Amino acid sequence: MTVHDTSGSPGRLATFFATDDDWEREGSITLGDWLVGAIVLVASLATLELIRGVGTLDSSDAPTWVEWLAVVSGAALLVFRRRFPLTVALLAGAHMFVAGVWLPMVMGLLPMQIIYFVAFFAGAAWARRRRDMVVVMGLITLFMFAWIAWQYAVGSGLDEIRESTADTEGSSLIGPVSAYVLLTTVVNLLYFAGAIVGGQVAWRGARQKAELAEQAATIAAQSGQLQRRAVIDERLRIARELHDVVAHHVAVVGVQAAAGRKLLERGRPGDIEGAAEALGNVEASAREGVTQMRSLLGTLRDPAGDAEAGAEGVRRPEPRLEDLPALLDGARESGLWVDYQAVGPVEDLPVPLAHSVYRIVQEALANVRRHSTADRAQVVLRVDRATAAPYAEVEITDNGRPRHGTSGSGLGLLGVRERAAIRKAEVDIGPRAVQGFRVRVRFPIETEVPA
Incomplete structure (x- = not known):
């Protein structure tokens, strides 16, 4: 019987991308997102005009307003990248394809490449469902590499490479055309893989932070419960102490008062002294009971106090x-x-x-x-x-x-x-x-x- 190992590469990839995790990272559009979009827009337009100033865009037949529209629409995607991460990633892929076909010089601008990278990164970092992220980002990556392959196989990509490398001797191990194709493939692989893997790492960091916050909230709740329980226990302890003190001294007062009353009722010689002694015991027991109750109540007024008490009612040590x-x-x-x-x-x-x-x-x-x-x-x-x-x-x-x-x-x-x-x-x-x-x-x- 053959035992299949389920911990292969697909299993490790599923674990890394957390496809079974139901946690959703909430994102919203903030003022910072608008600032990022505005900064990228200004940088992209400035770069576009600088390139135009050195004559690099002379070969482009597109009107200036079309080039500006491409830059503005690309920068606008970054404003919504955290609220609609996968939608922005799909629009960024479509924008990259359209601009690459009709405005290749605009698509190749460094600010535009940064826009696409951030959009793909946000798609992996902020997607609500990890399975949807894997599917969407996988389709975008496959489409982009299929487009590159189509350019080389059917389009004019190889002809342009041959023309640009016609005067190049190249290496003895690999020709200039093959080297160019391999270099382009590796750069694009690192580009898309870096955006997706980096976004996933950012998502896992946010997930861990959320777990720590949840644990901290749980600990705080448990701490509050423990504090309330401690208060209840302290109340029960004080209730027991008060009951013991009152019961003891009231019992003594009752017995001594009854003895004094009987002595006074008999009226025999010497009973007056006995009654006076009983009343003295009543007084002493009442004083002691009041003193001990003041000591207990002092724990409620000043839990930190530890001074011994006298008639003034300040706390004194518990009985030993x-x-x-x-x-x-x-x-x-x-x-x-x-x-x-x-x-x-x-x-x-x-x-x-x-x-x-x-x-x-x-x-x-x-x-x-x-x-x-x-x-x-x-x-x-x-x-x-x-x-x-x-x-x-x-x-x-x-x-x-x-x-x-x-x-x-x-x-x-x-x-x-x-x-x-x-x-x-x-x-x-x-x-x-x-x-x-x-x-x-x-x-x-x-x-x-x-x-």
Whole structure:
């Protein structure tokens, strides 16, 4: 069985000319096109008159206005070369043929040769469909070489060459007539091939530039999406922070206010001091809640700020493990007995991870005070870096039962799950088999990501 190679010369030519590419290069008539046409027109007419002045056109029988008309019509083609590239290329080929037959001296002018070259170049560079370009430019090239061959085979071309080279000795390898024919063929081949290949190279450059512009637009769009996503993520983060702060401190305020009210209602000796202490705890918790909310809102007003905050409301650092004892003391002051145990090198936890641990403990204890009958809770923080998969685990358990009529919105535990998902952590939230409720989150330390 014979296997045919499809990567031969036709395939490579089709690839080079991009015949299967549907991209269309849009062109329009601009002021620059009119300027090009005007400059070429002036240069062509000036060259024509200079040649006439030295007597080169004495053998031409055509009226002057016809020669001028040929030059003007040729220069006018360049104005429309980008808007109608293949039409201009066909008209330039026809103009070249007509002028070559009836006005050969005009057709041979250097400005006119430049006009034809630019027209053919534009046909290859600006054609909308590459298949049409290949067909049209191929037909123009074949027609021009057929015309040259006809002049040599049937016309008076060879006779004129013999007359002009009659006194020439020529080369011992090739005669003057053959040399003239070969030279003319090579020059025309380079002329048309240069225009077509150069135009195709220009088209490919424009195609690549358009692809880069499209990629840049795609990158800009994706960048905008990422920025919007970052804004949404930041809003969710701040919403979680606000929920944790408000839930914790409002729970403390509620418990302490209820305790103070009961003490005042009993009116026993010593209850006034207890009520005053409860109200003091309410005040302290309210102040701390307001301070933390100001800190969070400061991130919206001045994201670049990193100054520590006081009562003035300036930003301060986010809570860390060093702040955990104060959090537990606040829970104890509200009547909940809390036991804390740290296992392993907890002091080496990265700050963002420590912040997540703090917020999870804060949310879990707030839920215990609001939704449980528990009077005891245990917080255990374990850090193990010796295993194959180092981890940091925080577990909060209590000994209570759900309190009726205190169902929440579920946003607190949702925030815990979101914090865990961001850091690819394992989450175990739910009732314990024996008694109470458990919140356990295990963070893989090696996949630590920025907060």
